[in-house]
Each structure stands twice: as C-alpha cells, then as structure tokens.
Amino acid sequence: MNIKEIAKLANVSVATVSRVINNDSKVAITTKEKVVAIMKQFNYSPNSHAIRLSKGVSDQIVGLIVPDIGNILFSEMVEVISNCAEKEKITILLCNTNGEYEKEKKFTELLIDYRVKGVIYIPGKYENSNCYKFLEELEARNIPLVFLDREIKNLNFDGVFLDNYTTSYHLTKELLKKESKKIHFISGNLNISSGQERFLGFKKALLDFDATSIDCEISYGDFKFESGYKLGETILKNHKDKELTIYIANNAMALGFLKAYKKYSWNFEKMAIGVFGTSDVLDMLLDEENHITCKVPNKDIAKKSFQILFQKINNPAQKNKKRKKILYNSIIMNRLNNK
C-alpha cells in the first residue's frame, strides 16, 4: 500500500495525501478526514526510506555489538555510549550476540545493510582468525570500527581496552606477598582476550616470584556468577589446608565463589582473596576478608571508544590513519593485612 493507491482510493492527488500525512494546514478538513479514514482502513504507513530520501535527510546510526547486555559490565558500557551518542544526535542500533560468533557475523552484515556510520564491537569468544573476513567488508566500505574491551588480534582496527596483562601481573604479585604454599586461580575463558591476558599476567607473576616454591591450581570458568560458584564449591571441597590463597579473574565469578564459600561456612586460619574487578557489593562481602581488588575504569573505556569512533566518522581524513590501540590501567586496591 503506497501513497498513490491511497490517493486513488480517496479520489485525490498524491500531493494531497502527502499534505495530510505531514499535517499541512491548507487541506480542507473534509478532504483530510476522508484521507485519514482510508489510511486507517488500509493500515497504511508511509515508506520511511522514500520520505528520508525525498527530504534529503541521512541518518546517523552507529551499531553496537555486545556479547551480553544483561551483564552489568557491558550494560554500563552501553549506557555510557548511549549517552554520548545522544549528545551527538547519533542513534544506536543494539546487537546482542550472546557471545555467538555466528550472530556477530550476521549482525555486522545487517549493520552494513543499514549503512551505519560506524561500529563499536565487543567480541565474544575468539574464533580462528580467518573467521573474521566479514570485517573486511567494513573496511572496504569505509565504515570505521572500534573494538571495545576485548580484542581480536592481528586485525587492523582501532581498539580501547583495559591493560589486563599488567593489572593481572601486579595483582598477582601483591597477592603472592602473602606467603603461602599454594595459590588457586579461577581463570576466565582463554579465548577471550581479556581472559587470556589476565591468565598470562598471572603466569608471569608466578614465574617472576619463584614458580618452584609455590603450588598453583587453575580452574577455568566463563566469567559468570554460576561458574564461580561451581568452581568455588569444587575447590573448597578439595582444599584440605588451613590456609587459602585464591585469585579470581573477575567480579561475577568472585561473587559466585563467595556464595560457595558462605554456603558451607568455611573457615580458614589464613585467607587471601584477589579479584580482578570490584563493586560495592563485592566490597561489602569481602569486608572482613583479606583481599585485593581493582577498580576497572569501564565507563572511561566505553566513552573513549565512542570518541574515537566519532572522530573517525566526522573526520574522513582520519579514517585511513594508522589505527590506535589504547590501553587503560586499573587501580589496585590492596587490603591485605600485614601479618
């Protein structure tokens, strides 16, 4: 159903229908009513592309590819980006991938199809590198992309990340100052760049410290509450020692671990917990424990990613410039007691 058909049915010209649609004052009230009636009857809605083409407006849409908007880390980032975008009159197309590669690909194609002006991309799990050919299409079409929080290596795009490696390294080193025979590590997913780098930072710290003197047991989770809980349960059940030193790769898993810990009312003579991340709630739960956490500037990171993208969108000369990789540091908060 288009404007022409409506016009015919109403016995008027397309111009008149157009005037009705746009609330033009100089349409006889009777004509207007007649046209409106027909439009309702046929559930007519004007073609937005025709309107925008005709009016010469071109929209400013940016695509946002996110693995899991239900995750507080990402939803906060999305919030920041939304607010930045709103200020710049840019609209956000939200693509929630559940971390599935297939969807990332599909959504990228959709975004190209929508002729978005740019893309901010938080990948899920890393697939092998020739899986990311679909990104070349963005390159070819001059659509800037900025990676956020997680990286796909060896691709020539801008990106804004946390310096996971360094933070993890220092955090582990601090934790090891509490002498102990054994350290547990609940790692994140190794095929997510942040997970991998936290892992590598941990390993390096262990190496520098003196790997031989200390036993190390690593479990692998998926960055979510449940996995922290499950792994925590297993670890605690098998941990016969009176001391416990444990390092957990993110906030959510740390909370899960603490649930397991509290569930059985465990009690250790000495206990030290390191967490990559923090939150009000984590702080409350760790209150009486010996712990190290770190403040992750995720809002700053998100903001920066938008700024870089926006710059590229508005300054075409920038588009072909060398790509930047920006790393943010996090502040380590050491609350280990001194004994």
Next chain:
Amino acid sequence: MNIKEIAKLANVSVATVSRVINNDSKVAITTKEKVVAIMKQFNYSPNSHAIRLSKGVSDQIVGLIVPDIGNILFSEMVEVISNCAEKEKITILLCNTNGEYEKEKKFTELLIDYRVKGVIYIPGKYENSNCYKFLEELEARNIPLVFLDREIKNLNFDGVFLDNYTTSYHLTKELLKKESKKIHFISGNLNISSGQERFLGFKKALLDFDATSIDCEISYGDFKFESGYKLGETILKNHKDKELTIYIANNAMALGFLKAYKKYSWNFEKMAIGVFGTSDVLDMLLDEENHITCKVPNKDIAKKSFQILFQKINNPAQKNKKRKKILYNSIIMNRLNNK
C-alpha cells in the same frame, strides 16, 4: 557526494559505480579499482534510503525506550527483548533516557521519524498527564506501543507489569507478623508507578493490620544503591531501639542499606528486613538476617511485552482491539525465623 558525481569523476556511468558498490562480478578490474579509489578519496558512502527504497526492502525496527540501561533490572529486560527480536528478524533501536521526560519525548519523535514498527516503553518519572500528548502521534500513525514494567495511567496502550500493589501488600503483612513497635519503609519514587504501588500496598497492609498500634517511618529514595545507603545511614543513626523492622522497596536500595548497616557494624537484638526484590548477592548478604524477599519475574515480563508487540505488528486487525494490561505476580520468600 552521490553516485552521479562519483560516476562523473571516474568517467563511467552510474550503473558501473552501482555495480562496484554491489560487488558485481562483471566489472573490469581496472574500472573497479579506479572507481574504488575515487570513492575512498571522497569518502563516499551510498545513501541507505535510496538503496532500500530502490530495492523495495522495508525494515523491521522496534524502538526500545529505557530509563537506565545501566540498571541490572532493565538491562536484563533489554537482553530478553533483544533475543526475542533477533529471532523474529527485528532490529532494536535503543533509546536510553536517563529517566528524563524530555528525552522520552524526543526519542519517541525520533522513532516515529524512523518509522519503527512498534515501541516498547519503560517510562521514567511520571509527569502530568497532558505531557504525554506526544504518544498520540503513535496512535495516529498506527504504531503499536507496549508499556513495560512502569505504567502511565489513563492512557490507552497495552502494558505488562508486575502486580506491585499485591506483592507489596503481602510482603508487608508477613513482615508485620514479627511484632514490633515500629516499622521503617524505604520507599521508591512515588511518581513512578511501581514505586507508588509498592507504597500503596505497604500502606494498605499497615491499615489492615492495625495502624494505631505501630509506629511507621517512611523515607523516600530513588531506587538506586546510593539512596539506600544514604537513607540507611540516617535511619540507623537515629534508631535508638534495640529492635529494627525495615521494608525496602527494591533490591538496589536494599543493598545500599546493607552497606550502611555493615559499615557501622550495627547490632540489634531483633531485626527483620523485607525487600521487594531479590538477587544472588542480596541473598548472600542477608544470610544471617531475618528476612523476606520476593522473586520478580522480570524476564518473563519483558518477554511478554515483546510478544504482545509482535502480535500487534503482524496482525493489523489486532491493532485496534481493546488494549490489554497484564499483571505478573512475584513469589514471596519468607525467611523470618519463628520467634
């Protein structure tokens, strides 16, 4: 810069440029390179509306108006809706309003401008009723809208909500079974429907119970962690009794309150906490306390809102049908001990 200009600059026809854009195989490699070079040089990007108009595709976009995507409650809802939408090949335009009325209005106009197929709308604070005239435009254009989680009264739109009143009523009643002289209530915002109804349910329970025998002190927060913390601090500082009964209108403020509670290591002979809401973390923090919480089916609510919208979109006959208001119940979990 349009296809015609590119064609002229490259000394080819528009058809050839179009072919290059669309990766048509039958273009001489040299021509292609020449055209691509010019496109890059002039930072050309084809007009999406012209393409879509020409190709006759009409898109399926649904607008999502959310007060605060950084809030876990809403981000979970957005996640559910995104996933539903993806299955139905519907794309989500995300509008984060910070709960500001002005932005709700602005975004609604934007969504109309984009000719979205429907809108899911979680309002911020309620303004006076003639502020919502802008929604009539949706009506006029036959664009279905579904309210989610929060209602604007007296408007003829569909909506899916929690039965805040009833849940709050029962929760309060249970809490009052613990005999006490005084009950504190940290209320949410009264110009948000959920806040108001929780308040009214609380009031009604008090009335039914026997209002005269019990002292009641109400503080008003904004549903956020910080306000729970601040109000909690004030309440605890002024509370000289050895017993404390407190009801808190949502999860986030309850966590804030607990932060205040833990900060000063308060200790009451008897303490009962009621929270409208729950979470893994809240459960952990309340572990040793006497408490009532309730499971809010926010994912179900979100899902339902999408289903209703989708039905209306695809079944125009439904559009004019009577509007539905759907209420969900939440399960109350009473963990008060029996003394």
Next chain:
DNA sequence: GTGAAAGCGCTAACAT
C-alpha cells in the same frame, strides 16, 4: 485547497 510533475540517490532490466 488541490493537482501535475520534477527530483531525491539508487537499482536493475535492457541495450549496446
């Protein structure tokens, strides 16, 4: 107050 027609930027069938 209404209509005719050009034009928005692109695609695709047809012609060469």
Next chain:
DNA sequence: ATGTTAGCGCTTTCAC
C-alpha cells in the same frame, strides 16, 4: 564490460 533509463514512494514547487 559498460551505458541508458525507468522506477522505487515520497516531497515540494509551481500552477491553477
């Protein structure tokens, strides 16, 4: 392999 051109659905100027 490339060009010509009608047409996508709407807006808007100009004429009546």
